[in-house]
Amino acid sequence: MLSSLEVRRQVLEAAREIYNSGMVIGTWGNVSARATDLKGFVITPSGMDYESLNPEDMVIVGYDKQVIEGRYRPSSESPLHLAIYLARPDVGAIVHVHSPFATAFAVAGVPIPVILEETAQVIGHEIPVVPYALTGSRKLAEYAVKTLGETGRAALLSHHGLIGVGASVAQALRVCYVTEQTAQIGIYARMLGPLKGLAEDQVKLLHEGFKKYGQKKQ
Template identity: 60%
Template sequence: MRYVEVRREVCMTAREIYEARLVAGTWGNVSAWVDDVMVITPSGMDYGTLSPEDMVIVNGEGEVIEGFFAPSVETPLHLAIYKNRPDVKGIVHVHSPYATAFAVARRPIPVILEETAQAIGHEIPVAPYAHCGSEELAHHVVRTLGQDKKAVLLANHGLITVDVSPSAALRACYIAERTAMITLFAEQIGSINILADEDVKCLYEKFKNYGQKKDR
């Protein structure tokens, strides 16, 4: 079996979004890009019982080259992002409740927290509505992500995040969901205060060097 570690990361990320209640049932999907192929979750299977062997490998045209199951219905969306963003190696799509509330309202999630500025670095915009699994949806998301964004809301649908790995993209999901939740709570108390663009940029750049450095 090829790409054992990548399969394991995609599988474990999928199981985590289910256990963390970022999705319900079989909704949502996770993928990784490696050696010009994509490892993605299978369509319509219980995330709670997935194993690395269940992950599906497709080529750049979406054709299954390894795996026993059909790939996620959002395969065209994932492939479109990878083709447009060479920097992206992991994608996570969730239907978490607070972020999805913003998607239903078709309202961007603002940068109100330092952690949002540090880990995402921008307001999370809303891609126009299109049916799930459609080429039209893929087009809208790719255009809204552009060349530098890490997260986008899908109108009346959910949230998608991109990063250098599935686990890194998952972190952005958690932060986006927390930001959406706190925004809604803060608005019940009073008005929200959005961080200035220059502060967001500064925090994002500083966060790149956050944490312990590896031994040389």
């Protein structure tokens, strides 16, 4: 079990990583993870430069929406994170980015098909589009939970960006990286001809195989 201090460190590290890798600009995007020793989750604070923050500056939000600990306001997307944690006991961490290629699909309102083996392995489904609702709103949280369903790993937020979920921060990050790569290659491949997704049985085979191969049982 991870202590809340360790979770704070992981959340901050991931926030710095999404910034340094160009998946967000400025203070957009956010990261959260369940604090297993508390009744809530650790999330990045709202509108703060990730480089200047310390693990202690992360905010802990309870499952009853109240801030448990933190001197700053939590990310404005906290309602979205909270709704996913309440709906999905299997989700231990959430990463939200505005990466350009995935967001291009989100703007076009087009789901990202499973065109790569790693998309099948890590995500295992096409990445659907959540209907538009204002950022930070409860409607957006509701739509996102519905679109992710019981097992979804990633979803595109219309005119906005991408959310990736996983059992750990590392998994949620990997979901975002693989989604962005799939979107980038999808757009390039589309210039050469129509996009062909992998067959459903192949996707299933790859996804199941990957779970057994390198990951902890979830």
